[in-house]
Amino acid sequence: MSRYIAVFSAHPTELFEFAHLLAPKVEHCPPDGLILEIPVRYEQDTLNRLSQFIGNHSVQIGGASTRTAAILAAKNRPGTLIPHGKETQFLSALPLASLTTYVEIDQQTLATFSQWGIQTLGELGALPENALISRLGQKGLLLQKIARGEDTDLFAPYTPPVEFEERQQLEWALNNLEPLAFILGGMLESVCSKLRAHGLAMEEIELRLCLVDSTWFTRSIRLALPMQDPKVILSLVRLDLQSHPPQTGITEIAVKARPTRPRFFQHSLLHPTAPSPEKLSKTLTRLKSLVGDDNVGSPILLDTHRPDAVELRELDLSSRSRRTKQGRARTGVSIPGQEASSPESAGRKAPLQLSLRRLRPAQVTRINPQEIITCAGPWKSSGDWWTDEEQIDGWSREEWDVEMVDGGIYRIYWDNRSRQWFLEGIYD
Amino acid sequence: MAQASFLPLEGLQQEEQHQRHNRQIVPRKESLPPATDCFPTGVPVLDQLLQGGIPRGKMVEIAGDICSGKTSLTFNILAQATGQEELVAYIDTFNTLDPRYLEKSGVDLSRVLWIRCNPEKNNPLDTALKALDILVQAGGFGVILLDIASLPFFKRAPIHRISPHSWFRAQRALKGSHTALLILSSHKATGSAAFWALSIQKEGSRWIPPHSGQRTANYFQGMKCIAQLIRGRNHGCVEVYCRL
Numbered sequence: 001m002s003r004y005i006a007v008f009s010a011h012p013t014e015l016f017e018f019a020h021l022l023a024p025k026v027e028h029c030p031p032d033g034l035i036l037e038i039p040v041r042y043e044q045d046t047l048n049r050l051s052q053f054i055g056n057h058s059v060q061i062g063g064a065s066t067r068t069a070a071i072l073a074a075k076n077r078p079g080t081l082i083p084h085g086k087e088t089q090f091l092s093a094l095p096l097a098s099l100t101t102y103v104e105i106d107q108q109t110l111a112t113f114s115q116w117g118i119q120t121l122g123e124l125g126a127l128p129e130n131a132l133i134s135r136l137g138q139k140g141l142l143l144q145k146i147a148r149g150e151d152t153d154l155f156a157p158y159t160p161p162v163e164f165e166e167r168q169q170l171e172w173a174l175n176n177l178e179p180l181a182f183i184l185g186g187m188l189e190s191v192c193s194k195l196r197a198h199g200l201a202m203e204e205i206e207l208r209l210c211l212v213d214s215t216w217f218t219r220s221i222r223l224a225l226p227m228q229d230p231k232v233i234l235s236l237v238r239l240d241l242q243s244h245p246p247q248t249g250i251t252e253i254a255v256k257a258r259p260t261r262p263r264f265f266q267h268s269l270l271h272p273t274a275p276s277p278e279k280l281s282k283t284l285t286r287l288k289s290l291v292g293d294d295n296v297g298s299p300i301l302l303d304t305h306r307p308d309a310v311e312l313r314e315l316d317l318s319s320r321s322r323r324t325k326q327g328r329a330r331t332g333v334s335i336p337g338q339e340a341s342s343p344e345s346a347g348r349k350a351p352l353q354l355s356l357r358r359l360r361p362a363q364v365t366r367i368n369p370q371e372i373i374t375c376a377g378p379w380k381s382s383g384d385w386w387t388d389e390e391q392i393d394g395w396s397r398e399e400w401d402v403e404m405v406d407g408g409i410y411r412i413y414w415d416n417r418s419r420q421w422f423l424e425g426i427y428d
Numbered sequence: 429m430a431q432a433s434f435l436p437l438e439g440l441q442q443e444e445q446h447q448r449h450n451r452q453i454v455p456r457k458e459s460l461p462p463a464t465d466c467f468p469t470g471v472p473v474l475d476q477l478l479q480g481g482i483p484r485g486k487m488v489e490i491a492g493d494i495c496s497g498k499t500s501l502t503f504n505i506l507a508q509a510t511g512q513e514e515l516v517a518y519i520d521t522f523n524t525l526d527p528r529y530l531e532k533s534g535v536d537l538s539r540v541l542w543i544r545c546n547p548e549k550n551n552p553l554d555t556a557l558k559a560l561d562i563l564v565q566a567g568g569f570g571v572i573l574l575d576i577a578s579l580p581f582f583k584r585a586p587i588h589r590i591s592p593h594s595w596f597r598a599q600r601a602l603k604g605s606h607t608a609l610l611i612l613s614s615h616k617a618t619g620s621a622a623f624w625a626l627s628i629q630k631e632g633s634r635w636i637p638p639h640s641g642q643r644t645a646n647y648f649q650g651m652k653c654i655a656q657l658i659r660g661r662n663h664g665c666v667e668v669y670c671r672l
Contacts, residue, residue, distance in 0.1 A: 273568065273606070274515055274568055275515070275566060275567060275568025275569070276568070279566060279567075279568065280566070280568065282566075283562060283563065283566040284541075286562050287543055287559055287562055287563075290555060290558055290559055290562070291543060291544060291545055291546055291555060291559065292546060295543065295544040295545070295546055296541070296542070296543050296544075297541070297542060298537060298538055298539075298540055298541060298542065299527035299530070299537050299540060299542050300537070301527060301528055301531060301537070308526065308528075310527050310528070312542060315541050316538075351650060351669040351670060351671035352470065352471070352497070352500045352501060352503075352504045352533070352668060352669065352670045352671070353500060353503065353504070353529070353532050353533040353534070353670070353671065353672075354497075354500050354650050354651065354670040354671055354672040355499045355500045355503050355526070355529040355530075355532075355533060355670075356526050356529050357499055357524040357525075357526070357577075358524055358525070358526040359524070360523050360524070374633075374635050374648075376635060376636075376646060376647045376648050401647070401648040403633055403635075403648075407493075407494075407495060407630065408494050408495040409495050409633055409648065409651070425524075425526065426494055426495055427495055427648075427651070427672070428492075428494060428495055428496065428497065428498060428499040428500065428577075
C-alpha cells in the first residue's frame, strides 16, 4: 500500500532534487509543491529525513493515503499525518473555504453552499449525491469527492526527458571510414536500443565529429521514414560520409537521434509488392550519393503556366496516389465490369499521347527558313511580369512547332526578352 | 546376323550436305512468361505481337531515331505500369524528361522515381549504368527505364561504347524478379542481352491544313510510326499513332 506526502515550500528547487533522492515517484505540483509516493513502511523514515533537510525553513507537509487528502492536510493543517482510512473523518472538521486551497471555486457556488447552511467539508460530504448533481451538476460531485478526501486526479510522477545521445572520445585521430564505421555501429546500437525501450524510432540523426583542429563537422541525416534498425542507419550514415567526408582526422564522435513514433506498414495482398521502406531508403541514399541530393525524387508539377516548372520531392510510398480521373481513364486500367483490352478494341488504332523530349537548358538556335517543311504557330505565353523580380522570373515567348528537312519535328520559341530563337525540345 | 549396309563415299558426302542444307537454325528456347506477368504496352496490336506485352524479369529495348515515337510508346508503357500500382524508376541520362508530358500520358507521377544524371557535371552514361545497377539490385520496382536515347546535340554520348557485360549483368540480376527493364535508346545497344527489341521509325506526320489566306499550318496533330520487332521469337511490325 502506498502513502502520499505533500510538501509545499517557498524555495522548491532544492527540495525537488532532494525529493527525487528520497522517493522513486515524485509528482510536481507547480508552482511550489510536490507529492511523494512511498511505501507505508518508509513513511516515518522519509518524514524524518525531510525534517532534517528542511531545518528551520517554512515548509508545509501533510501525509495521507490519498493524494487529495495529503494536499488538503498540508495546506490547512501543516505537519499532520492522517492515518489510513481516517481521511474523511479528519477532513470533515475543516471549513468549507479550505477547498479553495485545492481547487478554484466560484463565488456563486460558495454562496449556494452558504444558503444551504453548509459550513464544513464533512457537511458537504454528507449530502446525497444525486440531489447534489441535479442542482450543481458534475462540478458539485467533484467538490464532494474532494471534501471526502477521494482522489479526483491520477498521480502523475515526473519523468525526466530522455536524451538519445551517445558521445565517445578517441585516444587517437581516425582518418579512415572503416574504423569510424566500427565505432559508429556500437554507438548506433546503443541509441537504437534506448529508442526501442521507449517505443520510439529515429526520425533524424545528427552526427557531430570533432576534428583535429578542434572544429566540429556536423551532418544531419533525415531518414526517409522512422527506423530502429542500427544496421540500416549505419549504412545510410556511411553513404552520407562517403559523399561528404570530413577534411581531417576525427578525435571525438557524438551521435544524437531525434525520436518519433514508429510507423508500421501494412502490405496489401491485392497490390504489387513494393520495396521495403528500409531498403528503399537505402537505395535512395545510394542514388543521392551518386547523382546528388537534388537529382533524385518524385516529380511534382507546379501550379503555373511557366514552362518546365517541376520540382523533385521525396518518394513517399505511404502517400495516397495522386492519380487523376483523366489519367486513370487514359491508361486503360481495367475497371471491374470492363475489359481493358477487349477483342473489339484489339484492332482499333488508339493514338498514344505524343511526348516531348526537352533540352535543358533550351539552346539558342538559328532558323533557316529554307530547311522548314511545315510549321504551326505562334502560341504566345507570358507570365510573372507582375512580380518584383520581373527580369529574373518573368517570361514572354511565342512557341512554334516546325518540321525540318532532317525529318525531326521540333518545338522552338521566340523569346521576346532576349530577342532570340531557342530550341526547346523534340517531339518523340 | 544382320548385314551392315555401306554407302559409297560420294553418297555419304551428299547425304551430309543434304542434312546440312536442310538444318534449320532453331533459336535458343527461353521460357516466355505467362501473359499475366507482362505489362501491356497500351497498343493492343503491339501486345499481340509481343505475346502479352513487356515481360517481367526481362530486358526489353526500344530503339528509334529522333522523332520516331519511341518516347511516347515508352511513356504509355509506364502509364500501364503505374496504373497497376507499380513503382517506376526513370533513369534520365541526358536530363530530357518532361514530367508534364509524362502526366499527360497517364502516368501517376507519385509512383515515379526520377533520377537525373546531370550530364553537365559527370559522365552521364557511367552514372546511369551505376544507377541502373543500384536499382536492379534493390528490387521492388515494377519497371526500371534506362533512357539513353541521346539527342543529336549530345555528341559526346558514345552509347556503342557501353560494355556488353553491363547488359548481361543487368539481365542476370533481373532473372526471377518481377521487374521489367526497359532500355530506351537511339539505336540498338543491348545486343543479344535483350529479350525483345523493338525498332521504331516515323512514317509520317499530320498537320491540320491552314485556313484560306494563312501561310502556316493550323497546328501539329501527330504522327504515324512503325514499330518493328527486330529481336524476339516473333517478327512483324505494327502501326502506332501518336497524337499531340
